[in-house]
Amino acid sequence: MSTRVFKVSPSYRRRQQARQLAWLLAMLGLVALSLYYLVQSLSGPVEVAELLLPVLGVLSCSAYAAKLVMQLRVGKRAYPDVCWDMEQEVLQLQQPEGTVRMALADMLSARVQVGLGRVLSLTLTSTTGEQLRLEGYKGLDELVDLLENRMPEGQVVRTRLRF
Known part of the structure; x- marks a missing residue:
């Protein structure tokens, strides 16, 4: 039986994982910034409109960070x-x-x-x-x-x- 096997390039896999890691660090930074802004908003008079942006920032960035962590954990099996x-x-x-x-x-x-x-x-x-x-x-x-x-x-x- 004549079969040709193609494998993913190790350099491509490393580049993809480096991008995912960079995005993960960026998302963690945005979560920290949103949490800081949320704490600053809670220190004075509280208005719901001022809390909306930091809460949405924390939720969306942490959800994307969790997705990136799962992709990094899969690693080589993703290819x-x-x-x-x-x-x-x-x-x-x-x-x-x-x-x-x-x-x-x-x-x-x-x-x-x-x-x-x-x-x-x-x-x-x-x-x-x-x-x-x-x-x-x-x-x-x-x-x-x-x-x-x-x-x-x-x-x-x-x-x-x-x-």
Whole structure:
């Protein structure tokens, strides 16, 4: 059986985790600032309108901070291995919870984003309307070439990102 495995690039994973950590620190700073403003508002005569902004700031920023903590805890498991079975023409995502299979016959379209002379991301749309976005994988251009050779003409669209 001829299978090609694509793994996410370690540098891409580190960049994503660094961004999440930076956003987490920013959210914690905004929570601290909102709490400080809330304490200052409570020290004088209290009006409900003055308390609304700091309370909303604490709630929204802490909710987003909790989401970022969960994403950081997932870590490497958030990026499943992608396998292309050349004989059966099936794309498989191997996740800890199980394997997700997408046959070539079920792929309605593929959108390839190209920038700086390389493939940045691949978005696959199935006939049921589900979308799968692959970004940061090593050898993604090779997977795009495999799909372009096997999918009917017109189903693969290349878009260029302009910087």
